[in-house]
Amino acid sequence: MFSEKLLKWYDLFKRNLPWRTERKNPYFVWLSEIMLQQTTVATVIPYFGRFILKWPELKDIAKASLDEVLVEWQGLGYYSRARNLHQCAQLLANAFPQSEEELRILPGIGPYTAAAIASIAFDKKAAAVDGNVIRVLSRYYALQLPMPRKEVHQRLKKLLPNKRCGDFTEALMELGALVCRPKIPLCEECPFLETCKAYKLKNVESFPLKHLKEKMPTRYTTAFIICRQDGALWLRKRPSKGLLGGMMEVPTTPWIEVKNAKQKTCVKHTFTHFHLEATLCYRDKPPDRDGLWVHPHDFKKYALPTVMKKIIKAGLKEFESVQNSFDDAV
Ligand code: SF4
CATH class of the missing domain: 1.10.340.30 (Hypothetical protein; domain 2)
Known part of the structure; x- marks a missing residue:
């Protein structure tokens, strides 16, 4: 049996x-x-x-x-x-x-x-x-x-x-x-x-028989790396509902399927139903008050999804000293 x-x-x-x-x-x-x-x-x-x-x-x-x-x-x-x-x-x-x-x-x-x-x-x-x-x-x-x-x-x-x-x-x-x-x-x-x-x-x-998968769409965004003199990074919380709801992120433009030809993709990430390509943009001031400064040694206290870790890591590459502490922290 x-x-x-x-x-x-x-x-x-x-x-x-x-x-x-x-x-x-x-x-x-x-x-x-x-x-x-x-x-x-x-x-x-x-x-x-x-x-x-x-x-x-x-x-x-x-x-x-x-x-x-x-x-x-x-x-x-x-x-x-x-x-x-x-x-x-x-x-x-x-x-x-x-x-x-x-x-x-x-x-x-x-x-x-x-x-x-x-x-x-x-x-x-x-x-x-x-x-x-x-x-x-x-x-x-x-x-x-x-x-x-x-x-x-x-x-x-x-x-x-x-x-x-x-x-x-x-x-x-x-x-x-x-x-x-x-x-x-x-x-x-x-x-x-x-x-x-x-x-x-x-x-x-x-077996099981394969069925053709639909091609996944790609969405594009610009991610803002906003760094303070002491190395702290500006993070904000995503809305509680929807993709990565309630988690932390660097500010990004809406994730849409239209690519700006001038932009250079720096980070790629795949979700279950779409690919994301992010371009990085550096700023020294936050766009609004909707967020907080977080020093890399405090990153562990916040819920950062993998895609944001990738973006931050790429974004902080130019700041050698901060990068080292980020590696230690994440
Ligand atoms: S196909 Fe799977 S169920 Fe069949 S003999 Fe091989 S291992 Fe066992």
Whole structure:
């Protein structure tokens, strides 16, 4: 049986991850699931460690300010996750609901995350379909569909065992991460070698079928590097809603898809749905009072997204002494 084989493999080969505790901890499961969205396990581990050290339980993070959460989150990207995390903790304060339906109405918890938490933390029979699961089952069944999520969901529901449902969910994801990898899968080490259809077709890597991606647009901006004599830089806070909401930035012109031919791109950064190219412009006075002076040795106290770190680093290159302290600070 599929689930028996998978669980047997999982018991032997699962990784020791900090959120996989002997007794399931819903707070750890939730925190790790939010952090792991669009982010690798290796990147998440140190962040997860810092979060649980600072906020060991849900009630602790529920008392934190949004700024504190954003500061700890910086560098992890997709900052709406941090804002939703904070909001969700405040709403819950003490405990998580256990059903998929109740979880799904919480901030930052979509159908996948709701099913993952219900299953992993509370052992509910919930089908959590992530990229790993899509890959494993698309190959196992050799699904000839370019967007197989729905089909995979249906098939996964039929495979769910009555016992150890949480372990089953983790096991399938683990198999996708360790064995049924996107490139050069280790089929010889897979418990499904004999029944996998893609393996039989000798065509493993063509599943899941690729669909043509739309070309991502590029947006352009001018970023103002406003430096004071003592090396302090003028920063301002972005609006609380929208991209990088509530985080700090150097002032920029609106990010639009029209390029000024005279401008020279200095910094490039890619977001999920567009590329950004920034031109740098130096000023010695702030444009308005909407901001504050921050010395490089204090940068760590503020939530600076990666794109802004890149811009500041490039902008401060001309100021050698400041650059050195920036490297130390970030
Ligand atoms: S046999 Fe290969 S392709 Fe099939 S599920 Fe296992 S690792 Fe994936």
